Amino acid sequence: MAKTLADQHIQTKRRRSRPVARRRLPWGAWALTLNAVVAYTFLYAPIIILVLFSFNAAKFGAEWQGFTTQWYSDLFADRRLQAAAITSVQIAGVSTVIATVIGTLAALALEKQGWGGRRAFDSGLYLPVIIPDIVMAVSLLGFFTLAFRGLQTWLGLNIQMGLLTVIIAHVAFNISFVTVVVRTSLANFDRRLEEAAADLGATPWQTFWRIKLPLIAPGIIGGALLAFTLSLDDFVVTFFARGPGLNTMTTEVYGRIKKFISPEINAISTLMLLASSSLVLASLWMQRRQTSS
Amino acid sequence: MLSARTEHRRAWWQASPAMIWLGLFFLAPLVLIVLYSFQSRASDGTVAWTWTLENYAKLLRDGSFWRTLWLSTWIALVVTLITLLISYPLAYFMATRPKRWRSALLFAVMLPFWTNFLVRIYAWKVLLGNNGVINQVLAGVGLEPIAIINSQWAVLLALVYGELPYMILPLYAALERFDWTQMEAAHDLGAGRVQAFTRIMLPQTLAGITAGAILVFVPTVGTFAVSDILGGTDGFMIGNLLDLHFRSTPNWPYGAAISMLFMLLLLGAIALYLKATREETDGENPG
Amino acid sequence: MTKLRLSLLAFLLIGLLAACGEGAATTAPTANTAAAPTVAPTYEVDDPAVTDVPAAATTAPASGGAVDPSKLSPELRVFAWGEYIPEDVPAKFEEEFGVKVTIDTYSSNEEMAAKIRAGNSGYDLIMPSDYMVALLAEGGYLAAINPANIPNLANLNPENLGLYYDPANTFSVPYMWGTTGIAYDKTVVTPAPDSWAVLFDPAQVGQYKGRVSMLNDEREAIGAALRFVGNDINSTTPADLEAAKAALLAQKPFLAKYNSDNVYQDLASGEVVLAQSWSGYTGLAMVDNPNIEWVIPKEGGVIWQDTMAIVSGTPNQYTAEVFIDFMLRPEIGASVADFTYFLTPNTKAEPLVSPELQALYAKLVPDAATRTRLEWLRKGDNATLYSDIWAAVKSE
Numbered sequence: 006m007a008k009t010l011a012d013q014h015i016q017t018k019r020r021r022s023r024p025v026a027r028r029r030l031p032w033g034a035w036a037l038t039l040n041a042v043v044a045y046t047f048l049y050a051p052i053i054i055l056v057l058f059s060f061n062a063a064k065f066g067a068e069w070q071g072f073t074t075q076w077y078s079d080l081f082a083d084r085r086l087q088a089a090a091i092t093s094v095q096i097a098g099v100s101t102v103i104a105t106v107i108g109t110l111a112a113l114a115l116e117k118q119g120w121g122g123r124r125a126f127d128s129g130l131y132l133p134v135i136i137p138d139i140v141m142a143v144s145l146l147g148f149f150t151l152a153f154r155g156l157q158t159w160l161g162l163n164i165q166m167g168l169l170t171v172i173i174a175h176v177a178f179n180i181s182f183v184t185v186v187v188r189t190s191l192a193n194f195d196r197r198l199e200e201a202a203a204d205l206g207a208t209p210w211q212t213f214w215r216i217k218l219p220l221i222a223p224g225i226i227g228g229a230l231l232a233f234t235l236s237l238d239d240f241v242v243t244f245f246a247r248g249p250g251l252n253t254m255t256t257e258v259y260g261r262i263k264k265f266i267s268p269e270i271n272a273i274s275t276l277m278l279l280a281s282s283s284l285v286l287a288s289l290w291m292q293r294r295q296t297s298s
Numbered sequence: 299m300l301s302a303r304t305e306h307r308r309a310w311w312q313a314s315p316a317m318i319w320l321g322l323f324f325l326a327p328l329v330l331i332v333l334y335s336f337q338s339r340a341s342d343g344t345v346a347w348t349w350t351l352e353n354y355a356k357l358l359r360d361g362s363f364w365r366t367l368w369l370s371t372w373i374a375l376v377v378t379l380i381t382l383l384i385s386y387p388l389a390y391f392m393a394t395r396p397k398r399w400r401s402a403l404l405f406a407v408m409l410p411f412w413t414n415f416l417v418r419i420y421a422w423k424v425l426l427g428n429n430g431v432i433n434q435v436l437a438g439v440g441l442e443p444i445a446i447i448n449s450q451w452a453v454l455l456a457l458v459y460g461e462l463p464y465m466i467l468p469l470y471a472a473l474e475r476f477d478w479t480q481m482e483a484a485h486d487l488g489a490g491r492v493q494a495f496t497r498i499m500l501p502q503t504l505a506g507i508t509a510g511a512i513l514v515f516v517p518t519v520g521t522f523a524v525s526d527i528l529g530g531t532d533g534f535m536i537g538n539l540l541d542l543h544f545r546s547t548p549n550w551p552y553g554a555a556i557s558m559l560f561m562l563l564l565l566g567a568i569a570l571y572l573k574a575t576r577e578e579t580d581g582e583n584p585g
Numbered sequence: 586m587t588k589l590r591l592s593l594l595a596f597l598l599i600g601l602l603a604a605c606g607e608g609a610a611t612t613a614p615t616a617n618t619a620a621a622p623t624v625a626p627t628y629e630v631d632d633p634a635v636t637d638v639p640a641a642a643t644t645a646p647a648s649g650g651a652v653d654p655s656k657l658s659p660e661l662r663v664f665a666w667g668e669y670i671p672e673d674v675p676a677k678f679e680e681e682f683g684v685k686v687t688i689d690t691y692s693s694n695e696e697m698a699a700k701i702r703a704g705n706s707g708y709d710l711i712m713p714s715d716y717m718v719a720l721l722a723e724g725g726y727l728a729a730i731n732p733a734n735i736p737n738l739a740n741l742n743p744e745n746l747g748l749y750y751d752p753a754n755t756f757s758v759p760y761m762w763g764t765t766g767i768a769y770d771k772t773v774v775t776p777a778p779d780s781w782a783v784l785f786d787p788a789q790v791g792q793y794k795g796r797v798s799m800l801n802d803e804r805e806a807i808g809a810a811l812r813f814v815g816n817d818i819n820s821t822t823p824a825d826l827e828a829a830k831a832a833l834l835a836q837k838p839f840l841a842k843y844n845s846d847n848v849y850q851d852l853a854s855g856e857v858v859l860a861q862s863w864s865g866y867t868g869l870a871m872v873d874n875p876n877i878e879w880v881i882p883k884e885g886g887v888i889w890q891d892t893m894a895i896v897s898g899t900p901n902q903y904t905a906e907v908f909i910d911f912m913l914r915p916e917i918g919a920s921v922a923d924f925t926y927f928l929t930p931n932t933k934a935e936p937l938v939s940p941e942l943q944a945l946y947a948k949l950v951p952d953a954a955t956r957t958r959l960e961w962l963r964k965g966d967n968a969t970l971y972s973d974i975w976a977a978v979k980s981e
Contacts, residue, residue: 051421114313137520148327165707250687281412547972548699
């Protein structure tokens with residue numbers, strides 16, 4: 006706490022334009038800091054409990070029964086969970102690639118003004134963002150069931166829901182998110198560069214690949230990363246659109262929470278947390294080195 | 299430059315993959331749900347494909363549907379409000395730190411969320427259980443145990459926890475862009491703190507509040523997993539009702555009617571909310 | 586809409602920071618997978634039934650000799666009750682026959698039936714309970730089983746065959762059987778209950794508010810309520826069902842949840858002290874918590890049998906039959922009993938069952954007097970009747 010206050014002090018000196026109120030009303034600053042401390046505690050307490058309990062010898066319940074690393078060794082031997090993790094990454098990977106291509110094209114189309122269906126397309130594209138997951142999930146269940154039934158009746162094809170239907174569903178909810186992100190980098194793109202390239206004799210195709218694409222690439226990568234994340238974290242749509250034998254990390258963990266809670270779940274979340282936080286810290290550190298040099 | 303015609307043709311070409319994909323796998327399923335909602339149910343629980351209005355008639359009479367809808371709405375509103383009350387000062391706090399602190403604070407908000415979404419719900423089950431961590435601690439210091447697991451309160455708490463970052467982020471984005479010298483100017487012109495906040499800061503960060511509110515409200519009102527795992531018999535929400543009719547005690551036509559009505563009410567509410575906030579902003583900053 | 590979009594943009598830009606981290610973070614499990622193959626498969630060691638009883642184990646696989654490998658499919662998809670097939674069974678079957686077995690789970694007959702009736706489920710083998718066998722067979726969803734491919738049918742107790750739901754066992758082979766009654770923690774629930782009233786009478790159940798659960802199963806929950814109000818457990822009379830519904834609604838405020846998934850864990854850990862439960866769940870809880878007791882209420886409980894059945898139209902019928910035969914091997918049957926704590930219809934598996942489970946037989950196997958209080962759930966003429974009441978109770 007003392008450190009934070011000291012820090013504020015320095016900061017107030019450094020930036021004279023920062024909130025005036027704080028100088029006059031120290032209780033405001035206190036309240037802000039207190040709120041922050043409470044909020045961060047709230048955010049971290051459950052996570053810390055999870056990490057602690059991944060080393061708890063108790064099979065269930067919240068009692069501490071001694072230290073163990075058994076759940077971690079169980080984890081490394083758990084083929085079902087590993088298969089689920091691989092499936093998750095496969096689905097996220099494939100759906101991200103497809104959604105990124107389609108979403109980027111859609112953003113390029115929306116950049117052009119005045120064509121017929123633009124307005125409808127523009128607002129329709131955002132529907133998947135505001136429609137609750139569960140509604141989308143049950144509608145896809147109804148759709149695939151009927152479609153496959155039709156295929157069987159008329160064409161004799163016996164197709165089931167599975168990897169393909171989950172990928173299709175993930176692409177469907179990811180396109181909009183990719184488009185939104187790519188549009189922001191398109192908005193910052195200076196169209197005069199395109200004109201200049203054209204004046205210098207570049208074909209539209211060359212202009213796109215050599216000028217435009219490299220400049221909007223960060224937006225595309227950002228959109229792809231967002232899509233990948235959303236796909237990995239999705240539970241409801243996967244749960245309803247999956248088929249026999251298909252489990253992603255989320256559906257597998259759901260099944261385990263419902264069926265048999267094993268501290269293995271704590272172990273795997275600890276590992277995920279460790280991996281992500283070290284990556285984040287590494288990137289922060291690199292960022293800092295870049296800015297300081 | 300290219301002619302407008304070529305541009306338009308190219309736009310159509312570029313939009314078509316998204317149109318086709320979303321048309322087939324987003325719009326068509328929704329249209330199908332509309333069709334399902336006008337079908338009747340066969341005696342074995344499957345869809346009978348005979349047209350009827352009975353599902354909607356039943357829905358309007360179905361008290362438990364309206365109660366479930368009310369519970370979902372109530373929970374979602376409270377969650378949105380609580381996350382807003384925690385997040386605004388927190389985003390303010392974050393945005394007023396020195397730059398190098400800010401990204402660290404932002405990452406610290408996100409970090410707990412790099413665990414699996416269901417794992418975070420599970421953490422609350424461990425914490426709130428009748429013999430959970432909190433009750434063990436309470437018993438340890440000789441206090442009465444709390445009994446909120448398997449109730450709407452557990453759902454509410456876990457939802458606040460789960461949705462907090464989605465409120466913090468847009469608010470932080472809005473406050474980060476905010477020009478703080480305006481507050482100083484307002485102060486110099488004799489405005490009090492409250493006045494400066496309500497007249498200057500709030501209107502300029504309203505977009506962030508709107509974004510946060512929608513980003514929190516929509517997933518919350520339609521939640522299924524959180525209430526399924528933590529809600530017990532008490533915290534039964536619309537998502538669970540849909541799950542019930544599509545998975546456990548199948549009645550797809552009725553479930554479809556519920557989805558339709560729910561979706562229309564939700565979209566209507568969002569539209570009204572956006573209209574209201576827009577008028578608010580327009581009123582504050584004419585032009 | 587513009588405002589929403591603009592704000593979404595702002596959010597998403599920030600979200601990128603997060604996305605960077607999260608996208609990369611989730612590769613962690615994959616890294617684990619890479620390390621996994623160094624772990625030797627441990628399933629043979631895990632199973633005491635196999636190692637402890639060599640005599641039976643060596644004779645049984647002989648039946649596998651008649652299997653025609655050319656007729657086996659590469660994959661078999663099983664849709665089973667949760668925690669119902671021991672974890673090592675798919676690996677064992679794959680090792681012996683080269684068939685990959687995937688297992689998905691369900692928590693109620695109705696949930697399973699919904700998927701099967703919707704068509705194109707992709708499942709080859711399902712595990713319906715008695716009344717659901719009758720319902721699915723009636724609807725034409727089950728394939729007639731060829732007993733010639735299942736020589737181990739001879740291992741089954743004749744008492745478990747030819748029951749009302751499938752008189753000639755045309756469509757189903759018994760898997761496990763058990764009972765439905767009340768499980769309770771004797772240190773908390775006093776006096777020892779002997780009636781459904783402990784779950785339905787607000788004065789009694791009220792004492793344990795928030796620590797009580799009912800099975801999340803329309804037939805079981807409504808059945809218990811029907812017995813409590815003094816009606817037939819299979820009644821389809823509107824008045825009877827209304828009374829049952831009223832009893833369920835009166836009970837609901839005191840319940841923690843409707844749960845048929847991990848009752849054993851809730852009971853063992855003390856999350857729940859009183860529950861409508863299946864006998865096997867109760868047995869599992871008793872192992873971890875010696876205070877758990879089991880009673881079939883005086884008004885009557887349910888006797889049931891879960892089966893293995895083949896979904897009609899599956900191209901993998903032969904493989905499914907080979908799998909059924911495999912599951913009927915004495916040592917596998919015993920391992921299922923040890924895993925689930927339900928009762929095996931397999932006479933040859935009976936002696937191989939672990940001493941821990943046998944020690945609980947006195948409590949879990951109904952004696953002759955109790956047997957008279959047990960009833961079967963029957964297929965009704967209107968399957969949606971119970972569903973509608975159940976949906977109404979749950980959403981009330």
